Amino acid sequence: MRCLIFSDDADNLKEIISYFYKKMDIDVFCNSEVLDYGANNVYKYNDGFSDNISEYLIELYNKNKYDYIFISSTNLGRQIAGILSDKLNEKCMPEIFSFENDYKVVTKRFFYGGKSVLTEETDFKIFTVAPGIYEAKKVDKRSNLIDAKLKNSRYKILSKKKKNTGGNDITKAKVIVSIGRGLGSKENIEKVMPLVDALHGEIAGSRPVCLDYKWLSEDKQVGLSGKKVKPDFYIALGISGQIQHLAGIRNAKTIIAINKDKNAPIFEECDYGIVGDLFTVVPKLVDKLKNN
Template sequence: MRGLLFSDIPKNAGEMASYFSKKMDIDIISIHDESVLKYGASKVYFYDSGFSDNLSDAIIKLNDKNKYDFIFISSTVLGREIAGILSARTGMKCLTEIFYFDNNDKIITKRLFYGGKTVMEESSDFHLFTVAPGISSADTLEKISESENLQLQKSIYEIKSRLDKNSGGEDISDAKIIVSIGRGVGSKENIQKIEPLVDILHAKLAGSRPVCLDYKWLSEDQQVGLSGKKVRPDFYIALGISGQIQHIAGIRGAKTVIAINKDKTAPIFDECDYGIVDDLFSVVDKLVNELKK
């Protein structure tokens, strides 16, 4: 079995390679980053910059040449656009946002459904997939892959200008401990009351969609949820987060979820491993004092 992986984010390429290389021989198409050579691919095809049209052309040509059994596309903004183009141009049906793949006797995949409320296990004959971030840890190997630079055709697109998004927060993707805040924190000024807990746990600070996008108390890069980051920490501490299904979809990979909320009916308590119904600031102060001992 042979698979072709595409990602415009090197870290995602590493996660996918670490996962799929245990199941088949893989090649990777990635934006140029030498770290991708250490993830176990038979060959890595690098590009320096590209758009959905010329990258789709390159994937189709490689597939025609090498006859891959499967094509896996990282579910980034660019990746999802490429997957749609590939499906339309080649006629391949595409299964989206998978986080599990098995092809021993038949193709079995798993993906979140109903906004992350359930897991759907499916059997199919599909050969094109988009892969949810965080499918595996990115494990490097001693062996260095062979590489080649792709020569992309000229794109029909041209960048006229760029608009920076609200970013600048810490990268929460690989965090082992995440302290995440919701609207229950009350205000941006109250975040300073949470920071001692973040510091003493050596954690990363994250937030729900309203906190990051609506109120802009934190950056977009710190948003956890269906439209934000999907994280896999050892501990996820949710402070003042109600726990709507869109947020829960982003923390399915967490090993332990601890929720603190004064509303005992908050949906987060149906999803957490440990829950405390109390004023979050009072609990945070007590936790910090205990951890200092």
């Protein structure tokens, strides 16, 4: 079996290569030098767009007769997956987080906004892969680096602006203290920071906190449309636990919830929960942690 992987995000790319390493022969098309994760050939491009990247991928696919194409589900990746699906007239299975091909291809993905997991058997050739499919691991094998020259694009970039990021990458954190609407205001963040510090953790938040109220920067958003995190401990403060949020924390080892509403759905999806006012509970918890 041979596959071609496309990604414009080095972290996602490493995860996908590691997931398929030793399961099939891997070639990669990307804009980063990811050479020690187990791919055979790494075709590296600079400054590509949906049109010229798709064109190059189609040439590679036709030339090397890959069995499967895996595309990381980034904004550019999804554009390209749609274009390839049309041009190659092959269906694309979106957002997979599991792939097996023992006898037939069986994939898993979330559906209904995370309410269900669809396990499907298909003969599809193109897949978009959700972030976090596997833990990236370096291997001894070194990949061949091939310089990929792209044709001219019909698009032009006028400007790029780095997103306002608040420091560390929450997908790599071991402990996350995450805040929801229940925190009440941006000013109250400082009341929970002692807990973040005591646990050497990272702060994160739900969609409303990061996108609607902007109490935290957008890269701190956990959920289906945000980051999917996998800490040892995820401490949810004043988060009700909407299904879209829960889809982002399924890989957390232990979930601890503090919320004053005992009917909040988060209590159905946590390991330990305290029903109580977070502004009373958190300082007490910090005291305990410091005194032990």
